[in-house]
Amino acid sequence: xxxxxxxxxxxxxxxAQKIVEDxxxxxxxxxxxxxxxxxxxxxxxxxxxxxxxxxxxKEIYVVQRLHAxxxxxxxxxxxxxxxxxxxxxxxxxxxxxxxxFKRYQIQKSWRGERPQKGRFREFxxxxxxxxxxxxxxxxxxxxxxxxxxxxFRTIAVGRHVIRLNNRKILLGIYSSLGLREEERxxxxxxxxxISKIGREGVLKExxxxxxxxxxxxxxxxxxxxxxxxxxxxxxxxxKLEIDDRLFEDxxxxxxxxxxxxPAETGKCVQFDLSLARGLDYYTGVIVExxxxxxxxxxxxxxxxxxxxxxxQFINKKLPGVGMSFGLTRFLDMAxxxxxxxxxxxxxxQILVTVYREEDRAExxxxxxxxxxxxxxAEVFLSSPKLGKQIDYADARGxxxxxxxxxxxxKIEVKDxxxxxxxxxxxxxxxxxxxxxxxxxxxx
Amino acid sequence: xxxxxxxxxxxxxxxAQKIVEDxxxxxxxxxxxxxxxxxxxxxxxxxxxxxxxxxxxKEIYVVQRLHAxxxxxxxxxxxxxxxxxxxxxxxxxxxxxxxxFKRYQIQKSWRGERPQKGRFREFxxxxxxxxxxxxxxxxxxxxxxxxxxxxFRTIAVGRHVIRLNNRKILLGIYSSLGLREEERxxxxxxxxxISKIGREGVLKExxxxxxxxxxxxxxxxxxxxxxxxxxxxxxxxxKLEIDDRLFEDxxxxxxxxxxxxPAETGKCVQFDLSLARGLDYYTGVIVExxxxxxxxxxxxxxxxxxxxxxxQFINKKLPGVGMSFGLTRFLDMAxxxxxxxxxxxxxxQILVTVYREEDRAExxxxxxxxxxxxxxAEVFLSSPKLGKQIDYADARGxxxxxxxxxxxxKIEVKDxxxxxxxxxxxxxxxxxxxxxxxxxxxx
Numbered sequence: 065x066x067x068x069x070x071x072x073x074x075x076x077x078x079x080a081q082k083i084v085e086d087x088x089x090x091x092x093x094x095x096x097x098x099x100x101x102x103x104x105x106x107x108x109x110x111x112x113x114x115x116x117x118x119x120x121x122k123e124i125y126v127v128q129r130l131h132a133x134x135x136x137x138x139x140x141x142x143x144x145x146x147x148x149x150x151x152x153x154x155x156x157x158x159x160x161x162x163x164x165f166k167r168y169q170i171q172k173s174w175r176g177e178r179p180q181k182g183r184f185r186e187f188x189x190x191x192x193x194x195x196x197x198x199x200x201x202x203x204x205x206x207x208x209x210x211x212x213x214x215x216f217r218t219i220a221v222g223r224h225v226i227r228l229n230n231r232k233i234l235l236g237i238y239s240s241l242g243l244r245e246e247e248r249x250x251x252x253x254x255x256x257x258i259s260k261i262g263r264e265g266v267l268k269e270x271x272x273x274x275x276x277x278x279x280x281x282x283x284x285x286x287x288x289x290x291x292x293x294x295x296x297x298x299x300x301x302x303k304l305e306i307d308d309r310l311f312e313d314x315x316x317x318x319x320x321x322x323x324x325x326p327a328e329t330g331k332c333v334q335f336d337l338s339l340a341r342g343l344d345y346y347t348g349v350i351v352e353x354x355x356x357x358x359x360x361x362x363x364x365x366x367x368x369x370x371x372x373x374x375x376q377f378i379n380k381k382l383p384g385v386g387m388s389f390g391l392t393r394f395l396d397m398a399x400x401x402x403x404x405x406x407x408x409x410x411x412x413q414i415l416v417t418v419y420r421e422e423d424r425a426e427x428x429x430x431x432x433x434x435x436x437x438x439x440x441a442e443v444f445l446s447s448p449k450l451g452k453q454i455d456y457a458d459a460r461g462x463x464x465x466x467x468x469x470x471x472x473x474k475i476e477v478k479d480x481x482x483x484x485x486x487x488x489x490x491x492x493x494x495x496x497x498x499x500x501x502x503x504x505x506x507x
Numbered sequence: 508x509x510x511x512x513x514x515x516x517x518x519x520x521x522x523a524q525k526i527v528e529d530x531x532x533x534x535x536x537x538x539x540x541x542x543x544x545x546x547x548x549x550x551x552x553x554x555x556x557x558x559x560x561x562x563x564x565k566e567i568y569v570v571q572r573l574h575a576x577x578x579x580x581x582x583x584x585x586x587x588x589x590x591x592x593x594x595x596x597x598x599x600x601x602x603x604x605x606x607x608f609k610r611y612q613i614q615k616s617w618r619g620e621r622p623q624k625g626r627f628r629e630f631x632x633x634x635x636x637x638x639x640x641x642x643x644x645x646x647x648x649x650x651x652x653x654x655x656x657x658x659f660r661t662i663a664v665g666r667h668v669i670r671l672n673n674r675k676i677l678l679g680i681y682s683s684l685g686l687r688e689e690e691r692x693x694x695x696x697x698x699x700x701i702s703k704i705g706r707e708g709v710l711k712e713x714x715x716x717x718x719x720x721x722x723x724x725x726x727x728x729x730x731x732x733x734x735x736x737x738x739x740x741x742x743x744x745x746k747l748e749i750d751d752r753l754f755e756d757x758x759x760x761x762x763x764x765x766x767x768x769p770a771e772t773g774k775c776v777q778f779d780l781s782l783a784r785g786l787d788y789y790t791g792v793i794v795e796x797x798x799x800x801x802x803x804x805x806x807x808x809x810x811x812x813x814x815x816x817x818x819q820f821i822n823k824k825l826p827g828v829g830m831s832f833g834l835t836r837f838l839d840m841a842x843x844x845x846x847x848x849x850x851x852x853x854x855x856q857i858l859v860t861v862y863r864e865e866d867r868a869e870x871x872x873x874x875x876x877x878x879x880x881x882x883x884a885e886v887f888l889s890s891p892k893l894g895k896q897i898d899y900a901d902a903r904g905x906x907x908x909x910x911x912x913x914x915x916x917k918i919e920v921k922d923x924x925x926x927x928x929x930x931x932x933x934x935x936x937x938x939x940x941x942x943x944x945x946x947x948x949x950x
Contacts, residue, residue, distance in 0.1 A: 066554075066556065066557050066560065066595070066819050066820050067554070068595065068598055068599045068820055068821075069599075071550060071552065071554075071583065074550035074551075074552060075550070076548070076549055076550055076596065077547070077548070078547075078600060078603055079545035079546065079547055079604075079610065082545070082546045082547050082548055083545070083546060085548075086536075086546050093529075097854035097883050098854070098878045098881075098882070098883045098884070099874075099878070099883075099884075099885055100853050100854060100855035100858075100883060100884065100885025100903075100905075101853070101854070102522035102525070102526070102852060102853040102854065103522065103525045103526060103529050103854075104520070104521075104522055104525050105519070105520070105525055105528075106519055107514060107517035107518070107519055107629055108517075108615065108617075108629060109514065109517060109629070111509075111510070111514075112573065113509065114509050116573070117509065123572050123573065123574065124572070124573040124574075125570050125571065125572060125573070126570070126571050126572070126573050127568050127569070127570055127585065127617075128568065128569050128571065129566050129567070129568060129569070129619035130555065130559070130566065130567040130568070130569050130584065130619070131566065131567075140514065141573065142570065152509070152511065153519065155511055156511045156512075157521060160521055161522075162852065162899065162902040162903050164888055166853070166885070167522065172551065174551075174570075176572035176573070186550055186551060186552070194888070196888075200888075201888050201889045203867060203886075203888045203889065204888050207886070207888065210871075214878075323868075324867065324868070326868075326871060326872070326875065376509050377509050377511055378511075409545060409605065410543050410544070410545040410609070411540035411541070411543060411544070411545065411546075412543035415543075424646060424767065425766075425767070425769075428653075428769060429769070431542075432769070435541045435542070435657075438541075439541070440540055440541045440542075440543060441541070441542075441543065442542055442543025442609070443646075443650070445607055445637070445639075445643075445644050445646045445647050445650065446644045446646065456605065459605040460543075460605050462543075
């Protein structure tokens with residue numbers, strides 16, 4: 065008999081969990097769409113050469129036919145994020161797309177990482193990006209932050225913090241401290257780890273790893289401890305007294321961005337000088353979404369501004385800003401912390417019981433009336449004692465049970481939550497009232 | 508610069524096509540859920556050994572880390588259908604699931620087939636299955652057919668035909684003609700090809716390939732030409748005068764199934780003795796959904812009854828019935844035949860134009876009011892001449908444009924389809940009317 069086991073890093077949910085995942089996917093899709101982002105989906109594979117060029121530190125999964133005779137699909141691999149495929153898609157369909165191109169993309173990605181808690185080898189990412197030809201206004205960065213803020217508000221499982229910074233601010237500061245270009249990048253990588261290795265760890269990297277003077281290293285570490293609300297950002301930035309053009313650009317962008325955010329979004333913002341985002345390609349605004357009361361969730365969504373999306377593929381300048389919600393990791397944590405109730409094991413809102421097999425056709429018709437009103441209704445597939453049918457509803461988490469008495473042509477519905485049973489004189493009327501109630505309930 | 512090319516068999520859609528795909532996915536999900544099927548999703552990979560055991564004639568895609576140092580994920584491959592993973596999932600979560608277990612599963616599968624028109628190496632399948640412990644009543648088969656019928660009715664792109672047969676009828680007939688067990692299976696494989704190779708081709712396989720007598724081969728070919736409506740099935744089956752127990756079981760099942768189907772579903776049924784479904788594991792009812800006016804679409808959905816889902820994994824008898832809708836292939840054909848309009852390139856229903864940058868905050872607020880009413884609204888990201896903003900809406904297929912005049916604090920909306928422009932005195936009221944209209948329009 066074949067072995068049954070989980071494959072580390074490839075999560076699978078039970079139906080009740082999958083129902084939660086589907087609701088979240090639907091919510092995220094709806095919010096992204098409501099801001100006018102177009103859906104796209106790319107193939108799961110790209111040429112290895114494309115991925116390997118970008119896949120620093122990422123383990124790539126190569127795909128090969130088991131009985132590979134020809135070489136036509138040699139060199140394919142599963143994508144490890146949605147950014148590289150998106151860049152290729154934009155370049156490939158350049159003449160078909162309207163710019164600025166706003167797209168969302170919700171798909172699985174795969175990384176052959178060493179599996180450990182909270183790391184997945186197969187996972188859903190929910191990305192938005194806005195790319196423009198040549199110039200992309202800062203209103204796009206504000207929109208990307210606003211959209212993600214809206215996602216967190218809609219999911220509504222806890223207060224979120226929007227950590228904001230700007231690469232130009234960091235690079236300007238480091239430049240004013242006399243760091244050379246390569247050193248500035250190394251400093252970003254070091255500061256990025258502050259939440260993991262602490263101030264001492266960062267100092268060590270800056271001094272021992274990079275050979276910076278203690279005074280410079282301490283200045284960098286000091287600055288990385290600045291975290292203020294949106295309303296204090298202007299004051300803090302002026303107090304830094306950095307004389308550097310890039311810093312000045314970053315300062316102006318940060319303040320303009322804060323102006324552009326809706327007031328309620330701004331209230332969640334923390335201007336955080338320790339935020340560096342390790343990945344290389346960001347050039348301006350950088351953002352992370354975390355939960356105020358659940359720091360152990362880590363970064364749930366993140367993104368930023370980049371100068372050039374697709375220079376690997378096309379000779380056009382395409383600046384963009386993107387944001388990614390890491391759904392699988394979030395869900396794993398959320399299930400562990402019991403953030404979602406898992407009572408529903410199936411979508412059914414009503415079980416239509418079958419008292420005698422000869423009533424089945426009528427029971428099917430009743431269920432279809434309910435469905436036609438937008439309700440989820442299932443008919444019990446055999447006709448054992450009603451107690452057994454009620455047990456089934458209970459086990460599946462179906463809240464209501466319908467009884468049809470063929471002899472009296474009478475319908476009754478029992479609510480398993482309240483234990484109340486009521487006669488239903490007009491099925492259509494009842495169904496439409498139920499549907500209105502349930503569409504109000506489900507966000 | 509990296510090469511840009513399609514990878515044969517890995518389709519990708521433009522945004523307007525993806526919007527259609529997403530609507531279909533949503534429709535299918537809704538219909539499946541409305542009958543109480545629970546969603547599940549399995550990991551994309553299974554052990555090669557599991558897949559190879561079932562993967563007759565299927566090309567398996569092996570997955571391997573590019574820099575494979577350890578052997579921990581050696582022997583993984585992408586699933587080629589959703590049935591094997593489903594069987595494994597049921598066995599693995601046996602004690603967590605409620606039986607009969609009704610599940611739907613909508614995911615991509617991968618097959619390393621030789622690419623040709625209409626064959627995909629990466630494709631969406633939309634499956635439902637009902638599995639029970641030990642015994643599964645025929646009402647489950649009827650439900651599976653009804654659900655799929657409902658999917659076709661909801662998609663509503665053309666009249667569909669539900670081709671129905673029963674493996675027991677075929678095996679019973681072949682048995683009564685003196686075929687041995689192995690020959691019966693070969694005959695099914697031969698008859699299955701009749702639409703491709705014609706009567707002559709089938710005769711040739713039965714005679715030359717299997718060594719059957721001309722008379723027996725002709726009898727089999729004759730029967731394979733019987734296609735009647737549901738109402739004629741009983742008469743035809745009685746006229747065949749086959750004296751065989753299995754045939755008799757199949758006959759009774761067929762008639763009972765037709766009784767169990769809703770009247771409107773029954774009207775689409777064609778009892779078709781040529782329907783054999785090549786795959787080995789079906790043991791009872793077999794079904795194919797085709798379009799009456801689009802035979803070139805081939806089989807769009809198909810399925811049937813099987814005796815044992817998961818004996819490969821667990822020592823339990825789990826009979827089931829399943830149905831699969833081949834979404835990617837259907838979409839490819841549908842786009843080619845222009846069955847869906849492709850005017851919408853983004854979800855936006857309204858573009859909020861921005862006359863001056865200083866009005867942007869107010870424009871954002873206006874758009875959020877529209878979103879809060881369930882509408883999709885986007886704000887133009889810069890503030891060039893209005894003509895340019897209108898061109899953008901036009902190119903993206905956004906039907907309505909909102910103008911905000913900050914000085915007069917006045918909102919007007921222009922409909923690009925009717926060219927009518929109207930003053931909007933009360934935005935909330937207008938938004939809620941629009942939302943009601945658009946939710947009526949979208950099924």
